[in-house]
Amino acid sequence: MSARQQAAAAILTQLAFAADGALLGVALTYVAVRSFLKFNSTISAIRKISEAPFVGVSDLRCILSEEISASSGDNSVVCDCEGEVGKMVVVRGAVEAKSAVDGSGKSLWSDVLVSHESGDKAVVIQRTQTYIYNEWRGFFGWTSDIRAVLGRTWREQQSSSTRMVPFILIDGDQQPQVDYAVVNLDGSKHELPLTTVYHQMQPINASPYTFLQALFGYEYPVGLLDEEKILQLGKDVTAVGICYSNNGVPEIKSCRDLPYFLSDLTKDQMVGELSFRCRILLWSCFIFGALSIGILGYAIMRNWNKWKEWQEQRRARQQRLDSSATADSQVAGEDEEAGDVPDGQLCVICLMRRRRSAFIPCGHLVCCRACALSIERDLSPKCPLCRQTIRSSVRIYDS
Incomplete structure (x- = not known):
């Protein structure tokens, strides 16, 4: 087998086993359906030739x-x-x-x-x-x-x-x-x-x-x-x-x-040849149908388990973010109750709490902890000052 044929075989194998074999299952289902349709047409041809x-x-x-x-x-x-x-x-x-x-x-x-x-x-x-x-x-x-x-x-x-x-x-x-x-x-x-x-x-x-x-x-x-x-x-x-x-x-x-x-061929030879072809198509329908059902069932279960795991991870991540936001809100409330905040140190979003979080990688200190966590939860988090995409934020403590 040449290098080009090996590469083509590797690509076809990867496509066949994509989505835990779902594509392969769909292909086998198509073959089983085609075999069943040919089986029906062959049965009809046998009946017509036999009755003629x-x-x-x-x-x-x-x-x-x-x-x-x-x-x-x-x-x-x-x-x-x-x-x-x-x-x-x-x-x-x-x-x-x-x-x-x-x-x-x-x-x-x-x-x-x-x-x-x-x-x-x-x-x-x-x-x-x-x-x-x-x-x-x-x-x-x-x-x-x-x-x-x-x-x-x-x-x-x-x-x-x-x-x-x-x-x-x-x-x-x-x-x-x-x-x-x-x-x-x-x-x-x-x-x-x-x-x-x-x-x-x-x-x-x-x-x-x-x-x-x-x-x-x-x-x-x-x-x-x-x-x-x-x-x-x-x-x-x-x-x-x-x-x-x-x-x-x-x-x-x-x-x-x-x-x-x-x-x-004579009439009997035609009927015999069609009967043999009919048996081959029937076995092909059973074999490919069973394989497609097994592979599709396996792929559905695997993808269902992956979806449930993704849902659980998403729920746990959301709970962690909510608990972190609650804790930071409590800390921010304590800082706010400690005294009046000068105008130059107020959060640029809520204008109520002290600036406590610096964004990474731009390093701007313009938000309180609660507003910084709210920005991080956006689909495309950006710094409100320079509009640069941020990865996370870090809390800044006074010495």
């Missing part, structure tokens, strides 16, 4: 015709944001380009994509280039630390491009292709089941400018990771989403509440 029928592409028309007549009592019938009524289904089928069934095979935009690296036919091609940067900080590496603090080293280290054509799902053994379901990817942020067909690291030749970059600690690329993934034709995938009729043709749209849309 697992059918083939050829059975979708029958299901859609049945759900129109029984839509009032079926919990799996949903309505999307556009007002279209559909049914939650799990469909297993093979990927095929839409141009194979709509008669637009000669159209340029509806044609099948071909991978440049493997030559496979596909409907989705994703090309990703990731730059690998050096880790040497150079002789003037502290400049990179300054740039990291100021946020100037953030740059796009990865570029990705995706090409796709409209595609459908068909039954793999169906000839000719009469029944099919259109896959609608609009608004979907789910990960596609892509297959990696090309993965290669290419070194980047150094330029004369690279030496100066390395000398002053600037990041420069040393390698380029080139990767290509495709969704090839004929691949069997499972679609989990809302199926509705679009001009008599079944169309499948993603559901935002589900973690899957197109996947290599």
